[in-house]
Structures are given as structure tokens and as C-alpha cells.
Amino acid sequence: MKHLLHFLLLFTCFHVSAQPKPKTYTTLQVPGRAEFCRIDTGGRSVLPSGRYVTPAGKTIRITNDPFGLALSPNGQRAVSLHDGVLTVVKLKELAATRIPDYAGKIPAALKEGSFLGVAFAPDNRTVYLSNGDKGRVLIFDTDQHQTIDSVALDGNGYTDSFTSDLLLNGSELLVLDRANFRLVRIDLSTKRITASIPTGRQPFGLAISPDKKLAFVANVGLYAYPKVPGVTKTNKDTMALKFPPYAAHTKESAEGVEVEGRRIPGLGSPLVDEAMSVWTVDLNTSKVVSKVKTGVQIGEMIEEAEVVGGASPNSVVVGSRYAYVSNATNDNISIIDYKSVGRGGKKLAGTIQLRVKSTLDRYRGLMPFGMALTNDEKTLYVTLLAFNAVAVVDVPTRTVRGLIPTGWGPTRVALSPSAGPEQMLYVTSARGYGAGPNGGATFVKPPQGTYIGDIQLGTFQAIPVPDAAQLAIYTKQVLDNTYQPVMVTDDGRNPLPVLPKTRQSPIKHIVYITKENRTYDEVLGQLPSANGDSTLARFGVGVTIKSRISTSRGTSGRTTDRPGDTVRVTNADIMPNHVRVAKQFAFSDNFYCDSDASIHGHHWMLGTIPNEWVEANAASAGRFDPDSKAPGRRFPKASGAIDPEDYNEIGGLWEAFERNKVSLYNFGQANEYAGNVEEWTTTQFGAAQSVVFPMPKAVYPHTSRDFAGYNTNVPDQYRIEQFEREFTAKWIKGKQTMPQFVTMQIPNDHGAGPRPDFAYPYLHSYMADNDLAVGRVLHFLSRTKYWKNMLVIITEDDPQGGVDHIDAHRSVLLLAGPYVKRGYVSHTHANFGSVLKMMYNILGVPYVNQYDQTASLLQDFFTDKPDFRPYDAVLPDVRVFDPKAAMKPYKKTFDWRKIQKGPEMDDRADQRAEHYRQQDEK
Template sequence: MHLFLLFTLLFLSLPGIAQRTYTTLQVPGRTEFCRIDTTAQSILPSGRYVTPAGQTIRIANDPFGLTLSPNGQRAVSLHDGILTVLDLVKLKGTRIPDYAGTIPAALKEGSFLGVAFASDNRTVFLSNGDKGRVLIFDTDQLRTTDSINLDGNGYTDSFTSDLLLNGNELLVLDRANFRLVRINLTTKQITASIPTGRQPFGLAISPDRRLAFVANVGLYAYPKVPGVTKTNKDTMALKFPPYAAHTKESAAGVEVEGRRIPGLGSPLADEAMSVWTVDLRTNKVISRFKTGVQIGEMIEEAEVVGGASPNSVVVGNRYAYVSNATNDNISVIDYKTKKLVGSIPLKVDPKLDRYRGLMPFGLALPLDATDNSEKTLYVALLAFNAVAVVDLPTRRVRGLIPTGWGPTRVKLSPDQKTLYILSARGYGAGPNGGQGFVKPPQGTYIGDIQLGTFQAVPVPDAAQLAIYTKQVLANTYQTVTVSDDGKNPLPVLPKSRQSPIKHIVYITKENRTYDEVLGQLPTGRGDSTLARFGVGVTIKSRLSTTRGTSGRTMDNQGDSVRITAADIMPNHRRIAQQFAFSDNFYCDSDASIHGHHWMLGTIPNEWVEANAASAGRLEPDSKAPGRRFPKASGAIDPEDYNEIGGLWEAFERANVSLYNFGQANEYAGAVEEWTTTSFGAAQSVVFPMPKAVFPHTSRDFAGYNTNVPDQYRMEQFEREFTAKWLKGKQRLPQFVTVQIPNDHGAGPRPTVGYPYLHSYMADNDLAVGRMLHFLSRTKYWKNMLVIITEDDPQGGVDHIDAHRSLLMMAGPYVKRGYVSHRHANFGSILKTMYNILGVPYVNQYDLTASLLQDYFTDKPDYRPYDIVFPDARIFDPQAAMKPYKKTIDWRTIQKGPQMDDRADQRAEHYRQQLLNP
């Protein structure tokens, strides 16, 4: 027995065999499926828990504005086109409009942030957002009684943002015209328009009512592309972004496509991401503060690429406090001396504090009843599901209060005994279809079914706050010890050892849930009744249309054609069955505007979230500079950049080679025609691209644009891949992204091969199968990992959770025929890529994500993947390529890329020996 133990110890001590133990941080729900449990704990798509403190009720989705009546008996929360009137005594909310249709809508055309109670405890002033008006609403009668238009006196296309009451006047921010508006409530007239910085977002006033503070979250004023008009934009819009952000070119402008493209100026300009102070006695701006960490500074050898995003301000008797979302800190302004006097780092836990991931947003500042001083600051942490309680004398976080998912606003009752907290996503979405599912009154779309929350929390004493703090951290992560024998291709931590995987191809798609594609697989936890893109599908469509007497096109009711036993996405099914897939993967996102941030390692900030929850018109020809605002649905704008960036910047810092096919292409106002094939989208307004990926992005690959067939994209991809990395002298980069977006779906186009919505899915499926067929026959396959996922799940339904989506992995080191039940999200994907390529984590979501070692094996299987062809009744790829006068050569595609030439390989062998003697 002793000899056996000795032999075992000696064996384990051999190089490469010894076990090593690592400490990791992982989400608490890593072995669980998403669920909503309002009585205990709910599990979010991130794998984190939410356990809101105090009394909690569910209200309409995405609340971003909150006001309390002076008597403390009512509150109003503002949503997109909706408001909720809350009875704070009974803690009950009334949605306006209600689901029954008995209470008319007050905000038929949108809203944005601003809401304020009048002194009569019943009248409320509401931002009408995109329509550039302030609405006056009666909370007793539950109806809109009047409105005030911000347009006039030379100003047009106004966009109402935050607002507040100042005696008998309203102070209102117009984000489109970069101004603060003063409105006399007796005459309903504008008395002054005062310039602000770009995209004014947050508004506050000093206790003596003399100074107004404006937080500007805009970074640049974006010009229109010269020469573009409404009639020629299809041909004159820029085929590719003209420059990278924060560069000499973006500052001064460049010559591109035969035109001089104007620059954006400096990101450090006073107008950019700053706080301005206005003297209300003179209507003059008296100070401009650049709060937070500035672009270009260095933090632990990482260059700051994201502006501070100062979004909210509260004002005490001497100091104003500003939440800098990107920096996870609070700036302190001594407004009497007009100086920035410091910052308060929001340190919440030693294991997390090195990384960003809090996103401070809404603020509340009570004044001490004894000496009228400020001692405590409450901060809604948008990305941390908590409210931070900050001790102002020591400038330290005293503790944390658990909230719902994505807290946006926090207010204190007039008697300072109760905190009221809004959270945008509450308990999450939950299922939105399947057997036994009962459709709720708000509908089943992910953005509707995911209700916000309103909390009433008694102000905690020190003992209760300590309990709350412990709960918040337990909701966020657990410390997990992982043993590593050195064999798993996925290292436990970045740089802990080398992986045999040298190349990662990251394929991203659009808008599908798990159940609708893979719900029939018996090895996964699916609902086959929802598998509308699975096997044996029946498709119905109207046979014809007629003209009614009014001239309108009408369906011929009763005339339908049925296609039965159709196999819509056979390659997805085959890839899942042959390699590895997850039945417990969730997009952190609701829609593309969130998804393309999350999947590229960028946490959406308050600007992204608030814009995503509000309508807004882009007007390239408007006189209002803020109407050319950044609101990318498939890209990342400079206003959105995290402090040290995301995935692109992380790879650049770590010297990891990368190349991008089609990601970050869909900027606001993009032109997307079937002919827009060089990038998929053309620009009518000048928006830059992230600097780290700009030079490494294909100029001949159509990103998001459902007018372009995915088969066309595959021809572009195969052509460039072959020229660069198979026949050329370059080696395949370590990281490659490819966007294959047509499973987003679009309207039927039967003349070009898309008679049904399902046709887009079949096109996408064929492209994904074709991609894997191609890659698995290249010389790089032996060291490759292919990750396939969706940017968001908004197009479908799922019986577990509306966020559940697709995650498949393929490659020689991926287990064959494996289904993972371990929780996964975008953070898990990023952690996988960072660990394999030896790249340090960027934010708290990477750091605390689930570790997906169960997908991998140390015994590689090099067999290639064989493509499956779609049902010709659903999609004809030749018809889709006909407008381009191209014919798909399926024999060549099935054969795969040209095999290595021995002479070329011999020459390359000796060339490398000369370079590395």
C-alpha cells in the first residue's frame, strides 16, 4: 500500500502531469438554468442572482425616469411611451396606458428620462423625448392636460431629455440642440436657451436655486457625409468608415472616396463628456468640468479609450457629485471655488475592484436634518444590480443594497426613511412560449415580457447594510477552486499555460432562441413545439393578394399554401450533434444594440441602455447637431466605449493577431441595399470605428444587411481567406470574427430565393455549414476552435427564458456529440477566448463568468465537417445569387479549399529557418 502511494505521488510529480490548483471567480448560478422566483432568488442570463431588498413590485419595462411627490405619497416612473403612477402608501402601480384600454396613453410618441412633480402633488411634467415637447399630466385624472413645444426661435427638431422644476419654471435639456431651456409655467413660453455640451443628459440644481448643472454624455458632434442627399445616399454614402476613433485622422479629417471627410476634433474638448455649470441669474455658463479619467491616459499599462460618461449630478450645499459610468467613480466638484476637488472610487470588493463593471448611474443625496450637511450618497449601479451607499466624509463605500437587474434611479422619501429604487429589467424575462405558457397582458416579445421593478427599502442601519452587502456579493460571484492536470485545452486562467488551440474563429449570428432552432434535440432541454426552424416543419403563407375598394392590398383569407416536412436548419442540427452545444446559454442582451456590445466584451453603459429604450429620429440634414446622434444597433460608438475598451483593445494590448469580417458595421443611419456589399452598410453620417479593429477589418465583406445573401458573404470570406492565409504568405490570425446575419430574417422576397421568413434561416444555416466545411479542410483546422452564437434572442421564443439562445463549439479539441448543461453567457465565451489566447480579463463579467472546460477534450479528432444542403422548397441559393450574376460551384465547395502544395510548404519551411536560425 505504501509503495502504491509513493508511486502515485512520484507519477503526479512528473512534468506535465502534476495537478495544480487555481482559485477562480465564477457566477453563483453556473450549474443552474435561468428562472424567476420572486420569493427567493432569481437567476439572470449572466448567471448572477437577484434578490431585491425591501418590498418590490413589478412595473412596465425599462423605467429610466423617477420622481416623487413633495408629500411623499406618490411616485411616477417614466418608460418608453409609458408611465406608471405609484401609490407609495399601498405600494401599488397603475400603468398608463393600461392593458384593458380603459386609460388612454399619455405618451403616444415616446419619452426620455425627464419627469418632475409639481408642488400640488398631482401635476407631473413629462419628457416627450423625440417629439421635442414637455407634456403636462394630471395624476388624479390620469390624462395629459397640456404640452409645451421646445421648437421655435430658430430651433428645430428638439429632443426633450432630463427636466426639473424650479419654482414657477421648468429647466429642460434639449439633447438635439445641445442646450438648456427655461420655460415659464405661467405663460408656457421659453424664456432662455443656454448652450451646453454635447448630448446633455443629466440635470441638477443647487439648493439655493442659483446654479444649474448639466452632465453631457456626448463625445463628438458628428457631421453629415459631404455630397450625400436623400435622393443619392444609396450611391454616395461612404462604403466604409473613414477613420478610426481618437486618431489624428478623426481629429483633422481625411480624403476618402474622392471627398474631403471632415474630422471630429478632440475627444478632450470642453463640449465632450463634461459637466457644465450655468448661473441662472445671468443665463451664462460659468464653469466646465472634465470629470473622470480622460481618453489617452494610462491605467496599469492600458490606454483609456472610453470617455467618463458623466450622466447624473446631485448637489449639496458646497459640493456637486457626478457619476462617471465608465470609470466606476464619483467626481466631486466644489462649485463655490469652481474646482474639481477629487473623486470617490466605488470600491466594493477587493477581488473585483481592479476591474470595471459597476456603471454608476442614478444618484440621491439626502441633507442631514441636524446640520443640513451631506453625509451619505446613494448610487444606482446599473451593471452591478445594487445601490452603493457612500460615506461622504471618508469617501468610501459603506455598503451595498440588492436591487433588481439594472438599477437606473434611486430616490429618498421626504422623511428620509425610505429608499425608492427603479430597475430596468427587474427579475429578468422568464419564458415567453412553450407548453403550459400563459401569455401575459403585456405580450411575449422579450422587451415587453421583461418587466422592471420598483422597490421600497427602509434606509438600513449598519447591521442591516452589512447583511445586504454580503448578499450582493454572493449574488455576483463565488470563489471556486479548480484543479488542473494540464490536459484540458482550455486553461483555467489566462497565461496559466499554453493551449493546443492557436486559432479561434468567432461566428456571430442574429436574433434566434434555443428552442426555435434546437428545441427538438433529445439530449438538450428543449420544447419541440417551438422548433419552427427545426425538422419536419410545416410552413404556411398567403397564396395571393387582391386590391380592396380603397386600393389597399388585402390578403385572400383562406387561401394558403402549406409546405410540410421541411428541414429548415439541418447544418445547425448536425453541428450540434457532431460537436458540442449548450442548452443553458443565454444572451445578456435583449436586442442588437445591447448584443453587439456584450459579445465584443463591452458592457452597455447608461447611454446605450437609455437610447435602446427610447425612440429617436436620426436626421442627417437637421440644423440640430444632436440629431446626428450615435445610436448604433450593430456597432460600438465612441460614446459607448468602456474605459479600456473591450475585446478588440484587449487583443491589441496582448499582441494577439486579429481580423474582422463584418462586425461593427451597423451605424446609425446606415444604408443597406442589396448592392452595398463591400461592408454591408454605407454611411450617410460620419461615424468612426474602434481604433483597435479598424486596420484589421475586411473591406470586402458584407456585415449586417439582410438584403445581401449569406451565400454572397461566404464567397467573400472564402476568397479573402484563400488569398491571404492559404495561398498568400500571411499566417491566419489567432482570432477571426465573422458575422453571418441572415437568421435575423426579413420580409419575403420570392423573386430572389426568399419566399418565406424560413428562407433566411435556411440561407444562414447553409452559410454556417459551408463555413465549417471550409475551415475544417484548411491546414489550420488542427489547432482551431470555432465558436458559433447569436447576438441577441429577440426574434424568437423559448420555454426556459426569452434570453436563451445558441452556443455551439466545433474543432478537433471539442468533444464529439456533447451537450453542456453548464450555464454560459457572453462572459463565458469571452473567458474561453481570453484563457486560450492568454489575454487578461477586461471587466468583472469576464472575471466572474462560468468556466466552460467541459466542452473540451485532450484527444483531438481531426475529422472534417460535411455540409448539408437545404430543402430546395424553402431556399434556392442559386436564385439568391442571380442578381449578382453569380453561380455557386457546389462541387468546388464540397471539395474544399486547395490542399497544401508541397513545394510551397518546403519553401516556407526553409524561409522560417532562415528567419529563426
């Protein structure tokens, strides 16, 4: 007995010592991680990111996306410019008039779009407005609420102009034409163009020196994109490129390549003067006298990370000697000593690093945009588009003195004309307090509508210039709104480590599946264990389809029932696999897309914060024309790809994995560019290019050449066959091991118009196709040898097509795998940052930006007791979607019994032959 006790004691000691010792780490997480989104204009609102907004001063709500702002010379009025909308604010009363108004009494002034530019005349009532896509300047009377004249930029050999920023210079207007890469001078007495001065690519920001002698143009374009040789309007279906010809910032992209039997021209170097730069124009001679590259340059190294994104210099303010340029990508301000330009002196006089907190400053995530300089030139106010604040910069010391809280996505800041204790700051924010609900039993439809882009109003703030004590309070408030230090004890058991590189996770493979345009309630709102509204679950189970003909606008997927709609199908299961996966594995009822639409969504979900160019471009109507003589008309304006102009400083998810040697493979992401040819026959890659656009270098060689990305004409069932075929060939039967990270786009829940001849009689048919594809992917993956160490993440890129009773941004997040809890619903506030943090922590990859760093930690989804049971896919209602019929045009069969059997496993004969082949090579 004595020896037995001694043995047990030794065993117990050994067992205890073998257990991992708990460690406590400090994490940064959003303050709203235990809350659902909400709007509280009198308190604090919770954004989709989990951050708070508490705008300082007095705040009113205005139309969404105010990207232009001007004050009248007497300081009594402000005008903000939106896409096709003008807001006139009486500053004393802080009362806003929307033009057009919702009642229909005030007609529209900007019926055909607008972009950035607005300037007041000396009479305090006349304003000059950018007419954006129409290439005109409108002259508007703010007293009479009507357009009184206009000036077209076309002529003298220029066509397809696009009016960008503008300003008044005495008796003339200076206007940027972003389509033709020029600065236009207009004589207001004759309404004639007196000069057209070349600029860099995509001129965006415009400023003038106090002595009116110099104009400064900030160019945000990186490349001028050429048309694919040989493509015409009539042959693009056959002659467009089937796959991007090269990766960005490579020898091939610089010099061109031979692809598909044609010589594809290169884009040149991203370091040329025309690319992302600030040009200075002498207004006496109408000549460019200086071209300055600001910020950090592509190819430089920052803390062992290569810079892949240009500086994106976007706004300029000018003092008596120095011009200040906001570099969005670099979170800094460049200082140009313009007085020394042309006299042998330095052009760049220094940099102001926008440092806000030591715990955050190693990562980017501020996105400086609009600026205002005090009359004494000692203080610079900078809107931080991605940080929901205005930075107060002390110019003499080149440091951030403090922060002022704003609405979500501040765009512009202006100072009242009078200095002193009564001076005011005026700030516009693109998304204000957020969107809030846009449906549900208690929802009351507001006058602006319910679409996410309409219901989400901007804000206009009037803030007394704060003294030091008030600024200290504001600064603390901004930081508290953004993150909290959270102590987390890690016992070594949860498959999701607390931080990257702290320990190994049993999860070795992540499959990241992204879909399109759905909200939580319309798919999962029926689930009784969660915070849903079953009345909005139009794509759930047991639903009724009322109309055969969709009333969707374009391809947004938005539908409404009309009086007299006919009931076509009752008790239909539209997305049974989504419901089944949610019940069997785990899902969130508190997950939100940071995005409104695809152009934002495909940035956020791949770890890229949309910059000022993405946001402003997305908020303005613009015509893409590959045949135009105006080079700016061939700009991608992508909705499903990240353009070189959009790249963050050190990139996003792809670049992070490449730096850390995480193996990856991509099915269908990063392929949707403007002008794409998307037909039902475009099945190899989903789309073809008529203009030459590159892909990010980190993912280009790891992207499938046989997978149809975004193209709702192609069935998701076809994509799944492509996926299963390549997966099997490479990683089951082939020599290669499945990569650590795999992305996959399954886009048909975006929806489109009914196509009954192709097995899509209803909008709901696209959802059912998408649902079956999701079920099939899980069915397949859970029967592979990799399943035992796999995590599958399923989400949407954006929620724009749907409605939700909590918030228009709330969307679908499903997790599946052996280490995911079974039958679990997470109420932790989550967003794309949370998903990225999850992937980075599991795969041991350092964070890329402040959104990853401060996101909520979703450890509650996981268990250390794996359950290896596979998932069994189910068929949706055949009355809504018949997969056999959908595959007939491609002469392919839909074999449900074969699908149910799962992937083809290793064939012994094949393996034996491969074994001896390798032996012969030794």
C-alpha cells in the first residue's frame, strides 16, 4: 500500500506538472463587446465595429456621405455635398435644409451626381458645386434653393470630364477634372475655360496659397489603366482577358507580358511623379512648378514589412510658408516647404506622425482626411476617417495635442471665420451614429427610406474650440470609445489563443467562405435561441413566396411585395442548410459587417481598411468607360476587388500571411473589376477583363485559375464542382498538403432578377442555390482527412440587400469544425475585425491594423473537446431551386447520391504508381 500511495503521489505530481500553466495576457478589445448595435443620439451609440460614438458639441443628422463642405465668408451658413444631394445649414440655429427635401417641395439641384467640390461666393448665398460624373460646375442660389447656371468642363479636345474638388480664386474657379487628369481654370465673368493644366492621376484635393499665387493638387491615383488590346464593344465576350495578366507592383506589371496570344501593356512604376503625389501650379503662368512624392513609398520597409500601398495624399491646407498634406495610408502629414521650391531648397520639410496612444501607434488605422489650419498656423485639425475623431495637431512641436470625438467616419472639418474664444469647429461624418434597424414589428419607416445607404444618415457637428482641459476630456472619451485593455487568462485549452504566437492551436486549416448581401434576420431570424425577428426571415424555412417577378433594383437583391402579388409557393425551405449548420455547430446573433456594400465589404473582410478614395468614390455615381479618351474613366471603381489605389500601407490579410509564411489558396476572391464580362458561359474564372487590372501580388500565384468568382449568372453548384475537383486533385489525390488558409467566394445569395429558363424563377432561387452550395462544401470538407484540424468560417461581405430589426449591418456568421461548440449561439459583439483576429491568433500571424488589434476575442465559440462528426447536407425546396435544371445548360449532371458519399478518397493503385514513380526519380 505504501508503494501504491507513493506511485499515485508521483503520478499526480507528474499529471499536474504536465498541465499547461495558466498565463494572463492584456488584450485590447472594443468597449461594446457585450452589447448589440444601437443608436442613442443623447448618449452613446454602438457601431458595427463594437466601438462607441459620442459626438462632441451640438450634432444634427444630415444625409449620408457628406464628402464636400464649405462655410460662407460671414460664417452664417455651411453647405455639405453628398451624392446628388445638397445640405444647407444655418449655423446659428444649427438647422439643416436638404435639397431636394423628402416632401418634394424643393427640387433637386444635383440630379446627376456630385463629387467633393463646393465653394461659396463672396455674396454668402451663391455656391459653386461639383456635378461629378456629368463634368460640370453648377452655380446654386442657397436663398432660392435653385440652380441658376452651369459651366461644362468638356471642350477644347477634352471629353467625358468628371468634376472633382474646386475652389474660388477671386473672379475665377479652379476645378479638378479627375477623368482627364487636369486642373481647369474658369473665368466666371465669361463662363469660359482659360486653361487646362495637366496633373497627376486622379486629382482629388485642391488648395491655394494665401497670396493666391500657387495652387496645390493632391493626386490619389496610382496607375493609368490601359484597355486590353483587341477588345471592342462587339467582341468583348470573346476577346476580354480571362484572368488578370499580372500581379501589382511586379516586373510584369511594370513592363507588360505576353498573355492569351497578345502583348498586354504594363502599368509602369508606382513611383513615378504622376502617381500619388502633390503637384504645385504657378497661377501666373499656369505651369506645374513642383511634383512632390509625400508619405512612405511603395517598396520601402517598415519594421520588416514591405510597403505595398501608396501614401494616398488626399487633402492639402496651405500656410504662409508650408503646405500640409494628409497621407491616409501612412497615418501622417507631410510638410512641403513651398517657398523654397524652385530655388534649390528642400521640398519636403518634415512629417507629422499622428500618434494617438502608444498601445495603438505601431499599427495603422486612422486614415487622415480633411484638414483645417488656424489663422496663426499653430494648430492643425485633421479628420481621422477610420478613428471617428478629429486630431488636434500642435504644428510647432509636430505632435498630436488631443482628439475630439465625432460621428462614424469624419470626412471634413472647417473653422468659423472669427478667431478667439467664440471660434467654432464644424465637422461632417459620413455615417454619423450608424444605420440602426431597417425592419421589424416595431420599426417605423423614416422619410429617407430603409435601404442601408439611405437609412444611415451622416452628422454635422458644431463644436466650440476646446481649451486644454476640455481637450483632455475629449481625448479620453475618444480612446474609451475605441478600445479597452482586457485581462484574459489563457489556460492553454481553448483552440483560439488569446494572442498570436503565444502557443499552438489544434486548428491547422481555416476555410474562409464569404457570401453576398444578406442580413441576419432574413436568413436566421427564425432561430428561437437567438435575438431574431421571424417576420423578416424571408429566406428561412417554411416561408411563402408571393411574387414570381422580383422587384429588385439592379442587382442589389432588394425586393418588396406589391399589392396584388400572387402566392406562388408556400411552406418552402429556402436556406435549410444555413439553419441546420447554425443548429448543429455555432453562430452569432451579434455579428455585423463593417461595410454597407461590396466595394467596402471585400476590403474589410480581407483585412484592408477602406481609404478616403474608396469611401468617396463609392459614395458617388460614376460612369466607367473602357473606350473613353479620358484615362480616368478606365479607373476600376471595383466592387469585389481591392485596387492598387486602395492597398493599405503593408497590405491586409494576404500580405500578412505571405510575410509569415502561412500557406494559402484562393477560390474566387479579388476578381470583380469594373467592366467585367459576366455571362452564364464565363465559368472558368467567373469574369473577363476589358481593361487591364492587376491582382495583389501576395495572392496572385495562389489563386485558382478554374473557379468562377463573382457572377450570379453562374450557379453556385457549378462553383462547388470546380472546388471539389481542384481540392481532390491537389490535396487528396495529389502530393500537396492542404494549405493552412483557404478562401472561397460563394456569391449567389447576392440575388439577381428571375431567370426561369435557367432554373431561377424567383429571387429566392439564388438563395437556395447558395444554401445548397454551403451545405455541400461542409459535407465535402467534413469527410476529408483534414477535417480533424479544420475551422470553417462562413459569413457575408456586406448586408446591403436585406433588413434587420437590430441593425442594417447585422449579418450572418457561422462557424463549423470539430473544435467549434455544438448547438451554440454567441452573443459577443463581432465584426470582420473579430474574424480576422480569430484567424491571426490561430495561425500565429501578427495583427495588421488597429481594427484587428482592438476587435473582440471570440473564444466563446470554441471547445477543447473535439467532435469529429461530419455534416450532412440537405436539399432546398425543389419548387424554388432545382439543381439538376441549373446544371443542364452546362451539360453536367447533378448526382445527389454521389454528393452524399463525399470526396473520392485515395486510390490504392494511384498511390502505388506514385510511390514507384518517386522511387525511380531518386
